[in-house]
Amino acid sequence: NAGVMQNPRHLVRRRGQEARLRCSPMKGHSHVYWYRQLPEEGLKFMVYLQKENIIDESGMPKERFSAEFPKEGPSILRIQQVVRGDSAAYFCASSPSQNTGELFFGEGSRLTVL
């Protein structure tokens, strides 16, 4: 049973470009969470999605960031017009149901903006 798969593991972008991070949850999991970890900080919640629905996006910056979890395919975190401050590790996690409390994490995608 494969775990949460994230790709790419490392992504380098220049300022103004777009970054797309993908996350395939564990088999049987329909709840996906995205977290961001800035240097020397803990993981910060960004967004919680179920298939085709954004449930909670209270942690998402208001501009340039978007997320989706289509009916088919992985969840995608999209960052438009990246800036240096977007450099961080982005972690995806999944869970089988809403209130188990336990999240299964991917290995993260490290974004570097030059």
Add this chain to the structure above:
Amino acid sequence: AQSVSQHNHHVILSEAASLELGCNYSYGGTVNLFWYVQYPGQHLQLLLKYFSGDPLVKGIKGFEAEFIKSKFSFNLRKPSVQWSDTAEYFCAVNPTGTASKLTFGTGTRLQVTL
């Protein structure tokens, strides 16, 4: 909004020493509490969790944590650490019934020397 404090940012211990990592949270209602561990080069994984019942929780690899409601604390302990326990440890909390949207502390980096 809830918050989590981990006061020890970096801890260095010799093998066989006892470990206690502090975790305090702020939230007025009932919470679920978690400790996650991230070994070098790996994804975060659940170490142990507390939902209700016995406040002394036992997890994997000999770790345990005690929930002290009056102190808003959930400290992690291990009687005798091993070199393989070298990792980063994250405490997390979510209010009961609010899905799996976790609030994380900033993490404690544990280094165990031989």
